[in-house]
Amino acid sequence: MPDTPALAPVPLTHGVVLRLLRNDDGPALATAYARNRAHLAPWDPERTEEFFTSEHHTRLVPMELLELGAGRKVPLVLDRDGEIVGRLNLTDIVRGAFDNAHLGYWLDARLAGRGVMTAAVEAACGHANDLGLHRVQAATLLHNAASQAVLARTGFTRIGTAPQYLRIAGRWQDHALFQRILHG
Helix, strand or coil, rough: CCCCCCCCECCCCCCCCEEECCCCCHHHHHHHHHHCHHHHCCCCCCCCHHHEEEEEEEHHHHHHHHHHHHCCCCCEEEEEEEEEEEEEEEEECCCCCEEEEEEEEEHHHHCCCHHHHHHHHHHHHHHHHCCCCCEEEEEEEEECCCHHHHHHHCCEEEEEEEEEEEEEEEEEEEEEEEECCCCC
């Protein structure tokens, strides 16, 4: 695997910085998820009580960093003055003829609607381009207008609908599929 270009912290807006996940981020992730539990519930898979604990995220962070080292994932956090206020991940990175990654993200309810995630998605796509990826794809629930607006503002186009794509909020739900071609 070729060397992966490092992602330096990227200043966004409203004092938020997009940066790589760090080994000591587990407790702060648990706090962020707990603080946003109700905000994220309609958009996330059902979560166990364990999911909201520091121990759970402290165990997951090293696995995510191994995926980073293997070139299969770029785990990112949105950080404001040492407080995690969101996540953005490039996952399922596939090389070869595909050169593709999946994009997933969420933002703290206190910062929604302020352009923070638009800036973060744009920065992540720039990093995906630096990694030599050709395409980034994303999926949203059909009724997630806010997320679809972020994707539209950052150059994604809708490419279809996937019936019963993911089990979200306890039931299989249809998703709108989007892609951004980074370079032709």
